[in-house]
Amino acid sequence: MxxxxxxxxxxxxxxxxxxxxxxxxxxxxxxxxxxxxxxxxxxxxxxxxxxxxxxxxxxxxxxxxxxxxAPQLLLEALGFVVDLHRDDTVLEFLAVRRILEPAATATAAGRIEQAQLDALTARLDALGPDPSVEELVACDLEFHRTIVRSAGNSVLCSLLDGLSGPATRARVWRGLARQDAVARTLREHRAILAALRDRDAEAARSWATVHIAGVERWLREAP
Known part of the structure; x- marks a missing residue:
């Protein structure tokens, strides 16, 4: 040693x-x-x-x-490492998100406050039909971070923050925008919010899985 x-x-x-x-x-x-x-x-x-x-x-x-x-402090380095990843490994990070985030979303169904749901809905409404990549990244970060934080597990929240920070999301969204997948993604955001409003943990888990798996598929099929 x-x-x-x-x-x-x-x-x-x-x-x-x-x-x-x-x-x-x-x-x-x-x-x-x-x-x-x-x-x-x-x-x-x-x-x-x-x-x-x-x-x-x-x-x-x-x-x-x-x-x-604190977990959020110690896991800051993870975000730095993820931001340096090569484009050919982005699918691997998304695969880890697909394992962790649906569980967090299901847990959030019983915990997230009505005011948070209303704020996220208003944020999506304000985004409009043709947002810029920068606007999409900011909205996407706020959307998923708010939901995951509502699950009440600081370690899980910090891990997911590190796995998909602003730089990674910008890469993903540029790929999605090129494939005209923005409208579908935002519809899935609304479906997740609807499941959370209904306090339906399994529906929330399912929509979160569909959402992240769809992003993986789009990126895998991208030219």
Whole structure:
């Protein structure tokens, strides 16, 4: 194991064991390095790496702290990785969405508030018949994010946010726009909303599956 990897593992062990908790300040560098049996250089590299993935927060002139370790914070790096994916792997990310998002949509059927449903309906109404790609991306993000957040599972919400952020959705929507699939997609959004209004979890699950599977099919058949 590389020295820096070993240092990362030792800091992780402190957090997992509860010796360091969210919000705690790390001991001084010299003290921590000695306690973990590490060189100060390898400790610095480990701290730098863990700060990049939002496990640690380095505050200039104050010290280094364990972050809140909230899922949305720790999974931010996933969105960065997804945005860098190649076009030939977009279908794989959509396949993962097709597994996770219908379950979240079904759960949301019993939780989403009427005001949220009304707001999403108004957003679709305001979009019009010929929106730009940018407008579609913004609306699509708001639509799916609102529903998934209503499911009440922060880990699931963060995973789905990371799997299909603005950059990925822009790629998908450009493909859909070229195939004149916008109207059908928006109709499916309305069908999902109707199922949620009826508090019909299985209908919501089915329409979410149809919706994402349709996007996969369009992209697979695209020239």
């Amino acid at each position: 590389a020295v820096t990897d070993e240092a990362i593992e030792k800091i992780k062990e402190l957090i997992v064991s509860g010796a360091l908790r969210p919000g705690d300040r790390l001991p001084r560098e010299s003290e921590l390095a000695a306690g973990l049996g590490l060189s100060r250089n390898s400790l610095r590299e480990a701290v730098r790496a863990l700060s990049l993935i939002r496990v640690l927060d380095v505050r200039q002139g104050d010290g280094t702290y364990v972050t809140s370790l």
